[in-house]
Amino acid sequence: MEQFQTASSTSPVDDYMSDPLLERQAHPSAAPPPQEKSHSFDRLFLKRLGRLLRLLFKGTDGSILKSSILLPYSIFLLLSCGVEVIVWFVGLIPSRFYAVLGSLDVEGYWKVLFQSLGFVFLVAVGKSLQTFSSKILALQIRRILTEHIQACYVKPKTIYRVLLFHEDIDNPDQRITQDIDRFAEAARDIVEPLVITPALIVYYTWKCWDVGGYLGPLFIYSYFIVGSVISSYLIKPIVELVFRKESCEGDFRYLHVRLREYAESVAFSRGEKEEQIRADRSLNTLLGAQRKVINRELPLEAVKQIHSYFGSILSYIIISIPILAGKYDTSDPSKISEIISKNTFISMYLLWKFSSIIEQATKLSDLAGYTARISELFEAINVIDNDLENVEIDYPYQDGSPESEPFIAFDKVTIASPSKKILISDFTARFYTGNHVLITGPNGSGKSSMLRVIAGLWPCTKGHIQLPSNHNGQKSMYFLPQSSYLTFGSLRDQITYPNLASNTEISDEDIRALLKKTRLSHVEDLVDSFDTQYGNEWYKMLSPGEQQRLAFCRAFYWKPTFLIMDEATSAIDESTQSHLLQMVHESGSTMICVSHNSSTRNLFDTFVTFNGNGECRVSHSQDIDINDDALDKAVLRDPWSLSDE
Numbered sequence: 001m002e003q004f005q006t007a008s009s010t011s012p013v014d015d016y017m018s019d020p021l022l023e024r025q026a027h028p029s030a031a032p033p034p035q036e037k038s039h040s041f042d043r044l045f046l047k048r049l050g051r052l053l054r055l056l057f058k059g060t061d062g063s064i065l066k067s068s069i070l071l072p073y074s075i076f077l078l079l080s081c082g083v084e085v086i087v088w089f090v091g092l093i094p095s096r097f098y099a100v101l102g103s104l105d106v107e108g109y110w111k112v113l114f115q116s117l118g119f120v121f122l123v124a125v126g127k128s129l130q131t132f133s134s135k136i137l138a139l140q141i142r143r144i145l146t147e148h149i150q151a152c153y154v155k156p157k158t159i160y161r162v163l164l165f166h167e168d169i170d171n172p173d174q175r176i177t178q179d180i181d182r183f184a185e186a187a188r189d190i191v192e193p194l195v196i197t198p199a200l201i202v203y204y205t206w207k208c209w210d211v212g213g214y215l216g217p218l219f220i221y222s223y224f225i226v227g228s229v230i231s232s233y234l235i236k237p238i239v240e241l242v243f244r245k246e247s248c249e250g251d252f253r254y255l256h257v258r259l260r261e262y263a264e265s266v267a268f269s270r271g272e273k274e275e276q277i278r279a280d281r282s283l284n285t286l287l288g289a290q291r292k293v294i295n296r297e298l299p300l301e302a303v304k305q306i307h308s309y310f311g312s313i314l315s316y317i318i319i320s321i322p323i324l325a326g327k328y329d330t331s332d333p334s335k336i337s338e339i340i341s342k343n344t345f346i347s348m349y350l351l352w353k354f355s356s357i358i359e360q361a362t363k364l365s366d367l368a369g370y371t372a373r374i375s376e377l378f379e380a381i382n383v384i385d386n387d388l389e390n391v392e393i394d395y396p397y398q399d400g401s402p403e404s405e406p407f408i409a410f411d412k413v414t415i416a417s418p419s420k421k422i423l424i425s426d427f428t429a430r431f432y433t434g435n436h437v438l439i440t441g442p443n444g445s446g447k448s449s450m451l452r453v454i455a456g457l458w459p460c461t462k463g464h465i466q467l468p469s470n471h472n473g474q475k476s477m478y479f480l481p482q483s484s485y486l487t488f489g490s491l492r493d494q495i496t497y498p499n500l501a502s503n504t505e506i507s508d509e510d511i512r513a514l515l516k517k518t519r520l521s522h523v524e525d526l527v528d529s530f531d532t533q534y535g536n537e538w539y540k541m542l543s544p545g546e547q548q549r550l551a552f553c554r555a556f557y558w559k560p561t562f563l564i565m566d567e568a569t570s571a572i573d574e575s576t577q578s579h580l581l582q583m584v585h586e587s588g589s590t591m592i593c594v595s596h597n598s599s600t601r602n603l604f605d606t607f608v609t610f611n612g613n614g615e616c617r618v619s620h621s622q623d624i625d626i627n628d629d630a631l632d633k634a635v636l637r638d639p640w641s642l643s644d645e
């Protein structure tokens with residue numbers, strides 16, 4: 001027996017999740033529910049960042065050596081180190097000029113001049129290459145994280161469940177398309193200061209001590225510690241605000257996406273004014289959130305600026321101490337000028353390196369916000385992957401013989417909506433091939449929910465379900481929903497969906513036959529060729545009824561054992577509707593059909609009727625007079641009167 005939706009140990013999301021702290025975040029049931037979500041610069045941020053970095057540096061075989069980020073990262077680091085070496089020589093240029101000009105050394109002057117031109121050229125080229133390689137690195141970070149998250153997110157049932165069961169994960173699309181990119185940019189900006197700067201600080205500390213004594217490093221370190229304590233105090237609230245701003249950004253964008261999607265409905269109902277008010281409201285919320293970030297960044301920016309400008313005076317204070325103490329009394333003025341210049345460069349550079357760490361504070365707060373948004377999505381997916389259902393679903397003929405008769409069986413199944421409303425209680429039934437089933441009942445009684453459970457989209461509260469498995473390449477079940485999903489691609493792609501046409505074989509003649517069968521032959525005139533690619537145009541080229549008919553082409557192409565339809569003919573005219581159902585009947589597929597339409601009832605053998613109170617009954621055509629007009633009332637409108645007859 002195959003357990004439905006078991007946790008997969010090979011799931012890409014497992015690469016991300018394995019830490020108890022993250023597990024607790026991901027399984028609210030395993031820990032006391034947090035009062036309020038925290039998105040700040042804390043231990044959880046470091047853990048999450050660590051997970052993302054591990055993902056980035058994990059190669060195809062799990063080793064860091066096979067990681068596709070290793071090469072751009074190494075090139076970037078090497079270039080950064082090379083640039084720093086050249087910067088050292090560039091920084092000494094003024095002091096060398098002081099020395100040769102002060103001692104009127106003409107030969108030395110020309111030598112220093114040519115060397116300086118060489119160093120300046122090298123530093124310019126090196127810095128350009130460093131920026132270029134850092135952009136390539138950011139691109140690679142985005143590619144790895146996006147591919148990974150797409151592998152976790154765009155997989156059977158996951159998108160649906162994230163959207164349905166994790167309302168806390170606002171705008172997952174924005175997290176994938178935008179937040180990862182911003183994370184990559186922020187990471188690119190801070191990787192160099194955080195990785196190379198410590199080594200530079202050690203080197204420049206030694207040089208600073210050498211020139212100005214121990215007081216130089218002491219002053220600079222104290223200065224840095226005071227600056228970083230103030231910065232970290234100011235960063236904390238910004239992380240949370242960046243998170244909120246991103247969330248508002250997503251809501252605002254989504255509002256406009258919906259406007260585009262429902263432009264016709266809005267126009268029909270003259271709802272533009274109302275929509276404009278909503279859009280303005282959403283914009284105000286977003287700008288308010290953005291303003292809060294800007295307000296909070298002001299003191300941080302002020303600290304940064306004060307730190308950087310005051311630092312330039314500090315370098316003179318540092319060198320003034322040994323000079324005023326008489327350490328260089330015996331040196332000539334040109335030597336003292338050289339020492340002042342050299343010390344100013346060293347102290348300033350050391351201070352600048354420290355300041356650049358403080359400057360990363362703002363970027364770090366952005367990084368923490370983006371890390372939280374990306375990680376939350378990973379964690380929600382992990383919950384879904386580990387979400388063992390209470391119901392067991394069997395595929396008894398997984399390896400079964402062709403003689404085995406496939407069926408769909410419910411054994412005391414109870415289904416509840418996500419809001420815990422019981423829709424079906426203790427339902428038992430068995431649908432065999434050739435036994436066409438019509439499911440009816442009032443709106444909201446649970447008809448579609450039963451199909452969602454068969455498709456594995458919703459869990460059952462209790463019970464046991466048996467489903468047929470695919471056999472010899474034939475799909476056991478194919479679902480036609482009410483609103484047809486038209487994929488971006490060619491007409492050939494539409495018909496072979498969910499497979500890409502390029503991975504399947506379907507001739508032009510087969511396509512024409514399918515179009516004829518579904519009374520869509522005119523669609524051939526709408527497209528340049530069966531392989532011409534179209535995007536959203538499909539929804540404009542075809543009316544809703546034609547879209548539903550195109551979905552029937554798919555059903556005839558796949559010839560599933562069970563064709564499961566959820567009001568899949570609701571937009572189709574009556575004559576074509578009965579023609580299509582008759583065709584399905586003749587094609588050998590067994591229909592399980594949710595419908596409010598009674599005109600095709602003679603094509604069905606079994607009637608499942610919901611009463612909207614969690615009760616559901618099954619009757620068979622041999623037990624009732626199928627042509628009896630009273631059946632409309634009995635089966636379709638008031639199914640419970642049937643049992644009274």
Ligand SMILES: Nc1ncnc2c1ncn2[C@@H]1O[C@H](COP(=O)(O)OP(=O)(O)OP(=O)(O)O)[C@@H](O)[C@H]1O
Pocket residue numbers: 164417418419423441442443444445446447448449450
């Ligand atoms: N995502 C959801 N969250 C909470 N409740 C839901 C959700 N989807 C459906 N429901 C609830 O489940 C109930 C059954 O919905 P379902 O779609 O199965 O009804 P139905 O019988 O197919 O209705 P209709 O004939 O209108 O299509 C409804 O009351 C609905 O409010």
